[in-house]
Amino acid sequence: MIEQSRTMDHFHYRDGQLYCEETPVAALAGRFGTPLYVYSQATLLGQLKALQTAFAEVDPLVCYSVKANSNLGVLKVLAAHGGGFDVVSGGELFRVRRAGGEPGKTVFAGVGKTDEEIKAGLEAGVLMFNVESEAELDAIARVASAEGRVAPIALRVNPDVDPKTHRYVSTGKKESKFGMDIDRSLRLAEAVAAMPGVSMIGMHMHIGSQITTTEPYGGAVAKGVEIIAQLREMGHPIAWYNMGGGFGINYRGREARPIEEFARAIVPGVTATGCRLAMEPGRVIAGNAGILVSRVLYTKQSGEKRFLIQDAAMNDLIRPALYESFHRIWPVAVPEGLPAPPDDFEAAIAGTEPWDVVGPVCESGDFLAKDRPLPRLDRGALLATFSAGAYGMVMASNYNTRPRAAEVLVDGAEARLVRRRETYEDLIQQECLEA
Ligand SMILES: Cc1ncc(COP(=O)(O)O)c(C=O)c1O
Known part of the structure; x- marks a missing residue:
């Protein structure tokens, strides 16, 4: 071990x-x-490297979750060492760009993106938008079409697994305000096929934060593999499996599992899909x-x-x-x-x-x-x-x-x-x- x-x-x-x-x-x-x-810069970079190495088999893009620590100095060192970013607001996107981060390695998440934020993401050329609701999908499609662009998107699916963490940082359950349940996501995916202005290139999940065991990830990935198969049957060119963030850290003793163990629970499923892995770790890096x-x-x-x-x-x-x-x-x-x-x-x-x-x-x-x-x-x-x-x-x-x-x-x-x-x-x- x-x-x-x-x-x-x-x-x-x-x-x-x-x-x-x-x-x-x-x-x-x-x-x-x-x-x-x-x-400590060595700690930030050591954790980034540990993630890049543990998940190397699925060509990971580590999109550091800016909300965890958005200081420009922190973002700059991560950007300089191959880090991508996960942003949840126009303000975070602004920070990433100011720190020298690449928009093409940046995912835009968050349940309440405004039209201005969507426009800013499109203009910057973000890698993809994580879509959290039907209404948001409509807004992204409308703003992108008006701009003469096609927005790359990933639906945020709630796999309905219990991450066994504090209720304030649990997000992957059915009753969460984040994302959509599997049935709803699949129904929405049918509609996306006929929608101008958006192209579904990924699937996104984020089940919670400070998760200290690997089982919730194993459960979520098993569901993710099936969902991706169904999305592809509908004709969506799914190239990215975005696993979100949530890896727990040791606050008191040795309560969290090492990154390599999380990788062992996640990599086989992602490999089966043939997707590239995107992830949005915040806490485990900073x-x-x-x-x-x-x-x-x-x-x-x-x-x-x-x-x-x-x-x-x-x-x-x-x-x-x-x-x-x-x-x-x-x-x-x-x-x-x-x-x-x-x-x-x-x-x-x-x-x-x-x-x-x-x-x-x-x-x-x-x-x-x-x-x-x-x-x-x-x-x-x-x-x-x-x-x-x-x-x-x-x-x-x-x-x-x-x-x-x-x-x-x-x-x-x-x-x-x-x-x-x-x-x-x-x-x-x-x-x-x-x-
Ligand atoms: C969608 C999403 N991705 C990533 C993260 C980062 O989580 P963590 O810092 O636990 O890795 C969060 C945290 O709330 C989130 O909501």
Whole structure:
């Protein structure tokens, strides 16, 4: 069996100090301030390469899901190493183009594309549109015909498998707002054959996110093979099997399967169709490529409860509040006698006590962790919140008029600011005092 290191990342402790690749994280916090997102380029590229290699048999196009982390610096390095992109808005398409991504390697997904977004996708020459409803199909056909173009499309089919993940990130069930059930998709496919303005070149599925087992993919692919056969019988030139994203990562221990195991569940079915594989991974590329660094402001005790108040908050990383997600948290400089890092972040660790790690935002939901074994830390100590590279900064807000964090991209011993910290002036720039 292939054993995956905990997170396949390039964050490690050396003499009790946390490093991102060859760069000490404490030095980054000193130079760029906190809260600070730190990304490892080697991790981003290592994960991209791992996907390209594991699925090599079906000539994969890895369309990184921009929604996971849309920083231009991140997109640029992925584009430069053969990555394609999955976008869900005109804004994401704009980012991809600005970062040097190729529209011809970009799929345009999302349940609510506007006419303007469809037009922008057509003009850019995206590889295909993932179609989520009859009404959207009509809109794409109409806009394309008016432009004198033919839009390449893939119907998004719900294979009705249970991805066994958090209900907020499960999408492949019949009752999901995404895509269409199999019968409906096939009926619609009949209609597409006679429609000007669209050509069905692919079939798309995305069954959910943070999927940690391979069975849901096996089940979905088995259905996909049959659907593609039926689509081809109708005369559609299906050349792409788009499997979506969803591969889970290790947030706490070794809960997710290695990429190679997902490949073993998916590749045989795709091979049987003769299609090229497109995929839309987000979290598995960016998730463990990023950490959020924060600084302890205060500690306080209320009855039995201990609170560690630090300068990152729910507006910086909303996943714990939104999904009760678990993120490993550990000091950047580990005090004497403590593991660097612990093998299990939830078990009792000698020299620690349970702390709620909270931020300065005025909400009880403003926490990064609850009852987490941590050493007593002084004001100014740095903390690292791991696995924060995906669905972290992209969901950040200015709630409580807090400027959003800075982001740095590390490459070995070099660190590059890829988003400067917002200023108060930035926060009010779009507002108008005059009537
Ligand atoms: C259609 C589609 N593709 C890809 C993704 C990326 O998922 P993940 O980051 O879990 O790989 C999502 C996430 O919601 C999605 O909705």
